[in-house]
Amino acid sequence: MSLTHLQRLESEAIHIMREVAAEAAKPVMLYSVGKDSAVMLHLAKKAFFPSPPPFPLLHVDTTWKFQEMYKLREKSAEDAGMELLVHQNPEAKERGINPFDHGGLHTDMWKTEGLKQALDEHGFDAAFGGARRDEEKSRAKERIFSFRSANHRWDPKNQRPELWKLYNTKKAKDETIRVFPLSNWTELDIWQYIHLENIEIVPLYFSARRPTVERDGMLLMVDDDRFRFEEGEQPVERSIRFRTLGCYPLTGAVESEATTLPQIIQEMLLTTTSERQGRAIDHDQAASMEKKKQEGYF
Amino acid sequence: MAHSENIDPETIYKTDALIAEDIDAYLETHQHKTMLRFITCGSVDDGKSTLIGRLLYDSKMIFEDQLASLEADSKKVGTQGQEIDFALLVDGLAAEREQGITIDVAYRFFATEKRKFIVADTPGHEQYTRNMVTGASTADLAVILIDARQGILTQTRRHSYLAHLIGIKHLVVAVNKMDLVGYDQAVYDDIIADYTAFAKEIGIEAFTPMPISGLAGDNITSKSDNTPWYKGPALVEHLENVEVMVTANQARPLRMAVQWVNRPNLDFRGFSGQISGGTVKPGDPVRILPSGKTSTVKRIVTFDGDLDEAVAGQSVTLTLADEIDCSRGDVIAAVDAPPQVADQFETTIVWMDESELLPGRSYWMKIGTQFVSATVQPPKYQVNVNNMEQLAAKTLELNGIGVAEIATDRSIIFEPYAENRDLGGFILIDKISNATVAAGMLHFCLRRSQNVHWQDVDIDRAAHALQKRQEPRVVWFTGLSGSGKSTIANMVEKRLHALGKHSFLLDGDNVRHGLNKDLGFTDADRVENIRRIGEVAKLMADAGLIVLTAFISPFRAERQLVRSMLPEGEFIEIFVDTPLAVAEERDVKGLYKKARAGELKNFTGIDSDYEVPENAEMRIDTTKMSPEEAAEIIVDKIVGSWSYTI
Numbered sequence: 001m002s003l004t005h006l007q008r009l010e011s012e013a014i015h016i017m018r019e020v021a022a023e024a025a026k027p028v029m030l031y032s033v034g035k036d037s038a039v040m041l042h043l044a045k046k047a048f049f050p051s052p053p054p055f056p057l058l059h060v061d062t063t064w065k066f067q068e069m070y071k072l073r074e075k076s077a078e079d080a081g082m083e084l085l086v087h088q089n090p091e092a093k094e095r096g097i098n099p100f101d102h103g104g105l106h107t108d109m110w111k112t113e114g115l116k117q118a119l120d121e122h123g124f125d126a127a128f129g130g131a132r133r134d135e136e137k138s139r140a141k142e143r144i145f146s147f148r149s150a151n152h153r154w155d156p157k158n159q160r161p162e163l164w165k166l167y168n169t170k171k172a173k174d175e176t177i178r179v180f181p182l183s184n185w186t187e188l189d190i191w192q193y194i195h196l197e198n199i200e201i202v203p204l205y206f207s208a209r210r211p212t213v214e215r216d217g218m219l220l221m222v223d224d225d226r227f228r229f230e231e232g233e234q235p236v237e238r239s240i241r242f243r244t245l246g247c248y249p250l251t252g253a254v255e256s257e258a259t260t261l262p263q264i265i266q267e268m269l270l271t272t273t274s275e276r277q278g279r280a281i282d283h284d285q286a287a288s289m290e291k292k293k294q295e296g297y298f
Numbered sequence: 299m300a301h302s303e304n305i306d307p308e309t310i311y312k313t314d315a316l317i318a319e320d321i322d323a324y325l326e327t328h329q330h331k332t333m334l335r336f337i338t339c340g341s342v343d344d345g346k347s348t349l350i351g352r353l354l355y356d357s358k359m360i361f362e363d364q365l366a367s368l369e370a371d372s373k374k375v376g377t378q379g380q381e382i383d384f385a386l387l388v389d390g391l392a393a394e395r396e397q398g399i400t401i402d403v404a405y406r407f408f409a410t411e412k413r414k415f416i417v418a419d420t421p422g423h424e425q426y427t428r429n430m431v432t433g434a435s436t437a438d439l440a441v442i443l444i445d446a447r448q449g450i451l452t453q454t455r456r457h458s459y460l461a462h463l464i465g466i467k468h469l470v471v472a473v474n475k476m477d478l479v480g481y482d483q484a485v486y487d488d489i490i491a492d493y494t495a496f497a498k499e500i501g502i503e504a505f506t507p508m509p510i511s512g513l514a515g516d517n518i519t520s521k522s523d524n525t526p527w528y529k530g531p532a533l534v535e536h537l538e539n540v541e542v543m544v545t546a547n548q549a550r551p552l553r554m555a556v557q558w559v560n561r562p563n564l565d566f567r568g569f570s571g572q573i574s575g576g577t578v579k580p581g582d583p584v585r586i587l588p589s590g591k592t593s594t595v596k597r598i599v600t601f602d603g604d605l606d607e608a609v610a611g612q613s614v615t616l617t618l619a620d621e622i623d624c625s626r627g628d629v630i631a632a633v634d635a636p637p638q639v640a641d642q643f644e645t646t647i648v649w650m651d652e653s654e655l656l657p658g659r660s661y662w663m664k665i666g667t668q669f670v671s672a673t674v675q676p677p678k679y680q681v682n683v684n685n686m687e688q689l690a691a692k693t694l695e696l697n698g699i700g701v702a703e704i705a706t707d708r709s710i711i712f713e714p715y716a717e718n719r720d721l722g723g724f725i726l727i728d729k730i731s732n733a734t735v736a737a738g739m740l741h742f743c744l745r746r747s748q749n750v751h752w753q754d755v756d757i758d759r760a761a762h763a764l765q766k767r768q769e770p771r772v773v774w775f776t777g778l779s780g781s782g783k784s785t786i787a788n789m790v791e792k793r794l795h796a797l798g799k800h801s802f803l804l805d806g807d808n809v810r811h812g813l814n815k816d817l818g819f820t821d822a823d824r825v826e827n828i829r830r831i832g833e834v835a836k837l838m839a840d841a842g843l844i845v846l847t848a849f850i851s852p853f854r855a856e857r858q859l860v861r862s863m864l865p866e867g868e869f870i871e872i873f874v875d876t877p878l879a880v881a882e883e884r885d886v887k888g889l890y891k892k893a894r895a896g897e898l899k900n901f902t903g904i905d906s907d908y909e910v911p912e913n914a915e916m917r918i919d920t921t922k923m924s925p926e927e928a929a930e931i932i933v934d935k936i937v938g939s940w941s942y943t944i
Contacts, residue, residue: 002545003611005333005414014613015572018557022626022667047570049601049615051562133405140404159402160734161428161650163435164723165572166664170732184416186407192329266321 006193013040013181014047015165016144017128020179021047021054023169024126027179028085030115031057031077033069034245035201036130036182038076039190042199043181044128045080052081058127060118061088062110064099064247066223072202087118099249100228106247116152119176126169126177134186144183150174191268195261204242205264207256211235218252243268331409334542337418337433337466339457340443345474349443349512350419353534354408356519403433412538427683427697428650430460431737435723438543439468441533446479446509450492456683462502463646463699465716465739468540469505472533477511481524500686506536543719544611551635552576552584553718555666555711556628560599560615568599568615569624571667574720576632577609578616583633586624587711592633593620627668629711629721637721640743641709646701647674649694651728651735657693658826660859661735663706665724671707671862672726673829676822678702693822694736703744715739730855762842766800770839771936772864776851776911777874778903779889780881782920782928783848786874789929790936791846797937801844804831809849819900825856832860839868844936852908872932873914878903880921 003011020027029044031037044053057077077084089097092109099106119127133140143159145167160168171177182190194201211222213233220227221242222235227249229235240253241264258264316324340346406417418433420426434440440461444454461469471493479485490507497505508517509525510533516522517532531539553575560568578584582595598605599615608614616630624630631637649655655674663672677700680691694700715722726736763770773790775783784805794801810817814830817823828851835845851857861869881903882890893901900906911917916935918928 001548001607001609002332002542003609004329005331005409006329008333008544008611011572011611011613015557018570018613019667022558046601047613048558048560050566050568050599051560134407140406141402161403161432161737163432163725163734163737164719165436166723166725168664168725168727168732168734170662170727172732184405184407186409186414188409189414192325195325196329262321262325265325266317269317269324 006189006196009185009189010043010046010193012165012184013043016167016179016181017044017047017053019167019169020126020128020177024177026122026124027055027126027128028058028119028122028124029053029055029082029128030130031059031073031084032130032245033059033065033073033076033202034130035190035194035205036132038199038201039185039193040128040130040182041076041080042197055128056083056085058085058087058118058122058124060111060114061086062106062114062247063088063093064106064110064226064249066202066204066221066245066248066251068202068204069245072200076200085118085122087114087121089114089117098226099247106250110247119152124176125171126179128179128181130182131180132182132185132187132190142180142183144180145169146178146180147171148176148178152176187268188265191261191265195265202245204245206260207239207241207258209237209239210253212238212240212253219255220251221248221253223248327411328409331412331414332542332545333414333416334439334537334540335416335418335437336439336441336537337420337430337437337461338441338443339420339430339461340474341451341453344443344445344453345512346419346443349441349472349474349510349518350406350417352512352515352518353415353417354406356515356534403429410534410538415537426456427460427648427699430457431464431648431650434461434464434466435719435737437464437466439470439537439540440466441470441472442505443472443474444489444493446473446475446485446489449489450496452684454493455496455685458497458502459500459681459683459686462500463739465719467543467546469502470533470536471505471507472510473507474510474512476509476516476525477514481509481516481522483525483527486528506530508533508536547575547610547718548577550575550610550718551632552578552582552630553632553637553713553721554578554614554616554630555668555720556624556626556630557667559625566617567621568617569628569630570613570615571630572613573608573610574666575610575718577607578614579607580604584618584630585633585636586622587629587631587636588639588709589623589628590636591620591622593618593622595619627666627711629666637711637713637718638743639709639711641706642744643704643706643712643740644701644742644744645704645724645738645740646699647677647694647704647726647736647738649696649698649700649736651733652696653728653735654696654821655694655698655736656822656825657702658822658829659853659855660707660729660862662727662729663704663724664727665710665712665740666721668710670710672704674726675703675705692820704738704740712740712743714741716741728855729858759840759842762840764842766842768799768842768844769868770842770844771868771870772835772839772845772847772860773870773872773932773936774835774851774857774860775846775848775872775874776857776914778876778878778881778908779850779901780884780886781874781876782918782925783850783874786918786925786928786932787846787848789925790932793929793933794844794936797933799844799937800842801846802838803846803848804835805847806849809834819906821853821900821906824852828853828856829859832856832863835860836863839864850902850908852902852906854909854911857911870916870935871911871914873911873917874920874928875917876920 059073089110097106097109131139143162148154213220213235219240238255239257241256242253256267258267338346338350404419406419408415418437420429420433442457473486473489486509508530509528510517516524519534521532554571554573556569556571558570560570578595580595580597584595585592596617596619598608657674657676660671660673663670677691677694679688680698680700682689691700713721722740724738725734728735775787777783787803791801791803814827817827835847838845885891892898893904902908
């Protein structure tokens with residue numbers, strides 16, 4: 001019997017999660033409510049069935065996610081029988097950091113700093129993340145078990161060799177591990193798996209008529225009344241969907257008529273741009289992700 | 299360069315017609331794809347990155363925005379003039395992009411109609427051994443690239459040896475850049491004849507040769523008209539049809555290392571793991587290692603419902619018919635063909651750390667889901683990876699490969715690496731830095747490990763201690779040469795003797811005249827010196843004695859090793875803290891003077907490190923107290939800690 005590529009990727013992810021559950025002192029699963037998180041959560045349920053996954057979910061919230069993401073977040077945690085922790089950086093909150101006024105600082109404060117605070121506060125020593133190696137060039141070289149110093153920095157030149165399926169989880173006090181069970185999945189694998197396994201995802205991935213504004217070549221969705229219109233801008237109803245989800249003022253939509261998973265996959269296979277193009281964060285400079293990761297961005 | 303080409307977007311995005319016409323039918327075929335992992339091996343100029351770039355390009359894995367940034371990058375730092383430099387597509391991190399070298403293992407993905415592929419891409423410079431072994435450890439197949447203009451080089455031999463060492467069964471020998479030799483069959487035949495002779499020499503039984511051009515695309519996705527004389531398959535066709543390891547493993551006896559015991563409530567007790575060999579069905583008899591107890595499989599539990607059968611490669615949860623002790627690290631195996639259990643092995647070790655192997659030092663060893671302590675003997679020999687010569691070696695340095703015996707502190711379940719990578723491959727971890735310092739492969743267990751048994755004795759250590767009316771202790775003095783260890787230890791022993799205590803003082807110089815006279819002062823010898831003293835001290839403590847030791851013992855790891863040999867609380871570490879300047883000033887034996895003059899090598903504090911204790915039971919500051927005062931508080935500490943009086 002030949003296992004399919006999805007069966008093997010699933011089995012590998014489950015193996016990784018069980019290693020962490022067995023060897024880490026206090027693991028947590030980072031949950032961003034996106035499609036990769038949805039797949040990761042689904043795999044966690046499989047890995048430990050009939051037990052619930054033996055760790056909580058952590059959402060590092062920026063307060064600027066799409067409303068539909070917040071709705072699914074609560075439901076998913078409840079369905080999985082897992083505790084949901086939500087962290088919002090109090091300093092960012094107090095200073096009113098937002099994507100309209102603060103650009104890069106918004107991501108830095110809410111996400112990068114917020115994540116560090118949450119890990120320190122709860123004393124988590126291992127955190128699952130849904131990153132994949134096909135997303136971006138610097139990811140291709142990252143290990144499945146990726147170590148962070150006590151101040152959460154990643155040193156790309158000092159990574160541990162990772163052989164066979166033997167993961168070295170030994171670490172000094174205050175060091176933490178980011179674990180990426182989806183490392184070997186591609187965007188197509190994720191969609192195919194969601195389709196096959198019937199995994200619930202945020203409706204924003206499916207096309208619908210939504211109020212939008214076109215700005216700097218990106219289609220932004222007007223998700224709530226905090227949206228700041230620039231001079232002359234009017235919300236326009238367009239049939240759109242998202243290939244990737246983040247803070248709504250920073251996430252570009254694509255015009256699409258795809259309302260089912262096969263149609264989404266069809267569009268993806270026929271498209272000519274990679275999914276990260278919809279994220280403002282990658283365009284700063286060629287190696288921007290690598291730099292952000294060294295500073296502690298997930 | 300003349301043979302670069304322009305990329306025509308029409309050809310890149312010419313996707314499978316089925317996607318547009320009938321997406322459901324397309325998905326149906328694609329969800330049955332299998333997966334193959336392979337590694338490409340070549341040195342800097344063999345066209346490795348170009349080949350990978352080509353595979354991604356031909357399977358439509360390059361998107362427009364990536365292509366745009368690739369074009370920009372090619373003009374800025376590319377080596378192909380104004381043309382697209384495929385290599386840049388696969389060279390990731392900023393630092394290495396600027397230097398024009400890849401520094402690590404990177405994984406790439408592409409898919410064809412039949413399979414998904416994961417390619418491990420490793421750089422071709424001096425860190426090569428470590429990176430290639432890492433990339434090869436998960437590979438089903440290796441593509442060895444040979445530049446048609448160069449023929450077999452030292453690197454070709456090295457790559458082939460490493461691929462063979464890691465046990466890769468499928469080797470593709472791709473003679474690349476055929477376009478640059480006019481697709482000349484004679485050139486190709488000569489190279490393959492040379493390779494065949496070499497392969498035989500190092501024990502490679504079979505390989506698949508093919509003439510290709512990564513840049514021009516010959517024999518990559520389809521057979522090329524430029525090589526009508528070549529009768530074999532195109533590279534991708536071959537990759538699509540090779541049998542993957544995980545399928546081959548299903549024919550072996552059942553093995554499942556238990557990762558996690560699944561216990562949601564008192565009524566359910568399951569054993570979770572990934573099956574690494576064979577198949578399993580409910581009702582199958584199984585044996586649990588290392589206990590050897592037998593039971594039968596009751597259920598194969600998964601989130602998607604119970605299974606009728608599970609096979610190698612799947613992650614499952616098994617329940618057993620009987621209540622049997624079974625925990626993480628145990629192996630559930632076929633009842634009539636269980637793996638072996640032993641504690642001494644012959645292994646091949648690939649050293650992967652900047653600091654060299656210290657024979658005798660205790661490292662963590664992870665094998666399957668087992669974590670144990672292990673010590674490595676001095677290597678029997680080291681292998682020169684360039685010509686496969688066996689060289690004498692006392693240690694292994696970064697990227698060194700050698701054959702050495704390993705002893706574990708308890709018995710482990712294993713299989714020879716050639717039979718099962720999951721139960722035969724291991725990593726070694728430094729206990730202080732936590733770095734993965736080595737990868738290794740178990741070949742066989744040593745017969746003596748199965749024949750030496752602990753002799754049960756009736757007069758045990760408690761009986762010895764009771765007779766002497768004392769509790770055994772190992773009082774370990776550590777500090778620089780000339781810090782005052784021996785002086786203080788001597789005074790402590792005199793006081794103990796006066797109190798009627800049974801003691802013995804092991805002193806550095808005295809031990810080196812006898813037991814350890816074969817050892818010098820290299821790091822490796824220092825480790826072995828302390829290991830032997832630790833063992834002797836332990837035997838004396840078993841005999842009920844209070845053992846005092848006075849050795850520089852500069853390394854934390856060895857002091858920790860001795861501590862771990864003894865019951866909790868019996869090891870008392872005393873750091874005799876004398877600043878180097880003070881010890882050197884005293885220089886009772888004149889050794890510092892010699893060391894400073896360069897007459898004594900590896901002298902602690904001068905050209906060899908002293909690692910200050912972090913958790914010593916006592917610290918004696920000899921600049922603040924006399925040896926007499928120190929001896930008094932130490933004796934208080936030893937005698938005062940006893941629960942009963944004399």
